[in-house]
Structures are given as C-alpha cells and as structure tokens.
Amino acid sequence: MDKDTLFVTACDLYTSEAYKARTGLPCEAFSFKDISLGQFPGYSHYSVPTSPEEQLDAEEETPQQKSTLYDVVICSFALHLLESPSEIWALLTALSQQAKWLVILEPHKKPEVKFWD
Numbered sequence: 001m002d003k004d005t006l007f008v009t010a011c012d013l014y015t016s017e018a019y020k021a022r023t024g025l026p027c028e029a030f031s032f033k034d035i036s037l038g039q040f041p042g043y044s045h046y047s048v049p050t051s052p053e054e055q056l057d058a059e060e061e062t063p064q065q066k067s068t069l070y071d072v073v074i075c076s077f078a079l080h081l082l083e084s085p086s087e088i089w090a091l092l093t094a095l096s097q098q099a100k101w102l103v104i105l106e107p108h109k110k111p112e113v114k115f116w117d
Contacts, residue, residue, distance in 0.1 A: 009070070011035075036090035040098050041071055070099040080110045082099060088113060 010019055011028035030039055043056040073095050082088050089113050095102055104113075 032078075032087065032091050036087070036094050039095060072101045073099040073102060074103045074105065078106060079104055080106060080108065082111060085111075105106045 008025075009028065010016070010023075010025065011030050012019060013029050013031045015029040016029040019025070048056065075095075079091075083092065092102070092113065
C-alpha cells in the first residue's frame with residue numbers, strides 16, 4: 001500500500017448510526033469519557049484510495065498499528081459539551097497521546113483551553 005494512503009476512522013456517540021446509513025462506512029460510538037479512558041480503535045477502519053488500483057490493494061491489506069495511532073484528530077463542534085475543565089484536560093491528554101495533531105472546530109469561544117508552561 002502506498003505511503004500516501006489516507007486511513008479514516010469516524011467516531012461520534014450520537015450520530016454514528018446516521019453516519020453509517022448515509023455513507024455506508026463504519027463509525028465508532030465512543031463517548032468523550034471513553035476516549036479519556038483510552039478507548040481507541042487499534043487502527044483506522046477503512047482507507048480512502050487515491051486511485052482505482054489502490055482501492056483493490058486497500059481491500060486486501062490491514063494497516064499496521066503504530067505507537068501514535070493517528071496523524072490528525074478533528075473534533076468538530078463538540079468540546080463545548082464537556083462540563084468541567086478536568087473533563088477537557090482528560091480528553092485532550094488522551095488525544096495528545098494518540099495523535100500528532102489535533103484540530104478543534106467550534107462555533108464559539110468555548111471551551112477555553114488553558115496551557116501551562
């Protein structure tokens with residue numbers, strides 16, 4: 001498999017069934033608490049091929065598990081649902097141990113994430 005193959009894992013506690021129905025692709029149903037406690041899939045579930053030939057190869061192969069499972073985690077319009085700073089801290093700590101980059105998309109300025117030097 002090409003090193004540029006994109007592997008995607010979708011996860012949403014509340015809309016995973018709708019995602020599966022609309023896309024025909026798998027979607028995990030972990031909560032923020034589950035993720036804070038270290039529940040991550042061992043690897044991405046499906047690849048997004050960049051060519052028709054790669055699609056054939058992707059169906060036969062399973063990605064290798066790495067120490068950092070994800071290059072990018074995108075958290076879209078959801079962190080404001082966490083109720084306390086400790087919940088935010090636990091989630092972001094868990095994500096930082098499993099991903100190189102974290103992208104947070106929010107419609108407003110909450111939550112405020114504070115970092116200590």
